[in-house]
Amino acid sequence: MFEIRIHSRGGQGGVTAARLLALAAIYDGKHATAAPFYGAERRGAPIVSFVRIDDKPVRIYSQIRKPDMVVVLDASVMDVVDVLSGLKEGGKVLVNSRQKREFAGFKSASVDLTGIALKENLVVSGSPILNTPVIGALAKMGIVSVDSAKKAIKEMFTDERNVRVAETAYQELIA
Amino acid sequence: MKKIATGNKAVAEAVKQIVPDVVAAYPITPQTEIVEQIAEFVTGGELKSRYIPVESEHSAMAACIGASITGARTFTATSSHGLLYMHEMTNWAAGARLPVVMANVNRSIGPGWNIWAEHTDALQERDTGWLQVYVSTVQEAYDATIMAFRIAEHHDVLLPVMVNLDGFVLSHLMQPLDTIEVGDFIPPLSLPHAIDTNNPAGYGGLTGTDQHFLMRWDMERSIRDSVKVIEETEKEFARRFGREYGFTENYQCDDAEVIVVAMGTLGKEMEVAVDLLRKEGVKAGSLRIRWLRPFPNLSILKGKEVVIIDRDYSFGRGGVLATEIVAQTKEDVFSVIAGLGGQEVTYDDIADFVRKRQVGKEFWFGVKDNV
Numbered sequence A: 001m002f003e004i005r006i007h008s009r010g011g012q013g014g015v016t017a018a019r020l021l022a023l024a025a026i027y028d029g030k031h032a033t034a035a036p037f038y039g040a041e042r043r044g045a046p047i048v049s050f051v052r053i054d055d056k057p058v059r060i061y062s063q064i065r066k067p068d069m070v071v072v073l074d075a076s077v078m079d080v081v082d083v084l085s086g087l088k089e090g091g092k093v094l095v096n097s098r099q100k101r102e103f104a105g106f107k108s109a110s111v112d113l114t115g116i117a118l119k120e121n122l123v124v125s126g127s128p129i130l131n132t133p134v135i136g137a138l139a140k141m142g143i144v145s146v147d148s149a150k151k152a153i154k155e156m157f158t159d160e161r162n163v164r165v166a167e168t169a170y171q172e173l174i175a
Numbered sequence B: 001m002k003k004i005a006t007g008n009k010a011v012a013e014a015v016k017q018i019v020p021d022v023v024a025a026y027p028i029t030p031q032t033e034i035v036e037q038i039a040e041f042v043t044g045g046e047l048k049s050r051y052i053p054v055e056s057e058h059s060a061m062a063a064c065i066g067a068s069i070t071g072a073r074t075f076t077a078t079s080s081h082g083l084l085y086m087h088e089m090t091n092w093a094a095g096a097r098l099p100v101v102m103a104n105v106n107r108s109i110g111p112g113w114n115i116w117a118e119h120t121d122a123l124q125e126r127d128t129g130w131l132q133v134y135v136s137t138v139q140e141a142y143d144a145t146i147m148a149f150r151i152a153e154h155h156d157v158l159l160p161v162m163v164n165l166d167g168f169v170l171s172h173l174m175q176p177l178d179t180i181e182v183g184d185f186i187p188p189l190s191l192p193h194a195i196d197t198n199n200p201a202g203y204g205g206l207t208g209t210d211q212h213f214l215m216r217w218d219m220e221r222s223i224r225d226s227v228k229v230i231e232e233t234e235k236e237f238a239r240r241f242g243r244e245y246g247f248t249e250n251y252q253c254d255d256a257e258v259i260v261v262a263m264g265t266l267g268k269e270m271e272v273a274v275d276l277l278r279k280e281g282v283k284a285g286s287l288r289i290r291w292l293r294p295f296p297n298l299s300i301l302k303g304k305e306v307v308i309i310d311r312d313y314s315f316g317r318g319g320v321l322a323t324e325i326v327a328q329t330k331e332d333v334f335s336v337i338a339g340l341g342g343q344e345v346t347y348d349d350i351a352d353f354v355r356k357r358q359v360g361k362e363f364w365f366g367v368k369d370n371v
Helices: A014-027 A075-079 A113-119 A131-140 A146-156 A161-172 B007-018 B032-043 B057-068 B080-085 B087-095 B138-153 B209-241 B266-279 B320-329 B347-355
Strands: A002-009 A031-036 A046-054 A069-072 A092-096 A107-111 B003-006 B022-025 B050-053 B074-078 B101-106 B131-134 B161-166 B174-177 B248-251 B258-263 B284-289 B291-293 B305-310 B334-337 B362-364
Touching (some): A002 A014, A002 A075, A014 A046, A014 B174, A069 A075, A113 A161, A146 A161, B007 B074, B007 B101, B007 B138, B007 B161, B007 B174, B022 B057, B057 B074, B057 B080, B057 B087, B074 B080, B087 B209, B101 B138, B131 B138, B131 B209, B138 B161, B138 B174, B138 B209, B258 B320, B258 B347, B266 B347
Parallel strands (some): A002 A069, A069 A092, B022 B050, B131 B161, B258 B305, B305 B334, B334 B362
Antiparallel strands (some): A031 A046, A031 B174, B003 B174, B131 B291
């Protein structure tokens, strides 16, 4: 089983990113679940969502304590939350950042999701869309296949810019 | 087409497939998404049901009762305090022998004010004459909602059915969902005692002792007969659609020396605890109770050590499941009270309950020195 914890702020699309990722994994022929943290979510507050991917049906409902991977959609969350908490030794970290970020003991990757979304003017209610480009970055990291990532995005969004930002993030990932 | 859906969306998808004549509901966390989605299907023309937005849950059930007695197929959904507010009317629906189907998203009762998973809401409806099923996956929420209509409307039953899913843990969890075309799996509803203007009759009038008594017995006879109807319905569902369900879901029980019992999502996560315990050499099994009413035959537990997890409590008596099971098996169990108010209970915790079991005792998880 591969367990991913996604850190974001309420309204940034962390839950949708989890859903897209799980859907892409299902298109890959895997079993997957996606869940928000069941709290009182508020716009702007740090939140987490969870994705589990496995070859067998997922029977675990509790929160992910020891993730294989952590995804940070908003780097400012790192000032208030220990995003590396419980991350397995040698685990993967993906951060939305213009600069390359290194985390000792972990496989670190960065990509400027915000910049990519802004370049396409992919902005909803004043917030750049991060959940579709991040799927492209995750495909580059081998979490899901490129075909399934695109298929999942197309299934959930009709605006083609969502596929384009995923392709850009795929190309611009710094690992 | 493979989909991904939350438990709430799965229930709404099932309702869309069934096409009830009337849906009357009032939104409440964490059930809201069910009624939002159904309302969207109706306004978008995808679902040809009459949607009645009501001012309370009491009215939601009353509207379902009024529609149902004319022979209309009805659905509603609620949770927690909404269910309790319906309580007078849930009794009425069962007593009037109306096959209303309801999804209840299990949530604790306040105070302390809390919106997370607990089974106390539905268990307070235990003695109303409703059939109750508890599900553990998004797919099962969908399948059980569809089957609920066939069971409720069967002439040997004619009682309402409540489909229970854990608040947030399942209502908001996204899992794969395969949708189906029900076809004639759900035959047209024919209510034998529907209001017929050509044959006027009195409904809800004063009923003498003898008649009232016989009506109560008739409810009990029907709920006993529902066992066969449920078995037939689940068998036919498996034949047509390939997914099997039963009164319980048993995992590794055959050679088990200790069996852990629960309902809802905990009843699924505990399978992972069983795998863990088996690796340690503990011959463990798990039994997830699906149908609470009618209550299943649990003779499989006889002679085994039993650990029961109750996500509920009956004050002054004990865990509801534990109490019911001990009444049937006449054997002591280790009763664990856990998960109240959405308390996080992991497979590690469940494995620990089994390792540290003390048959004959009651244990409140997370409370110090309580065994």
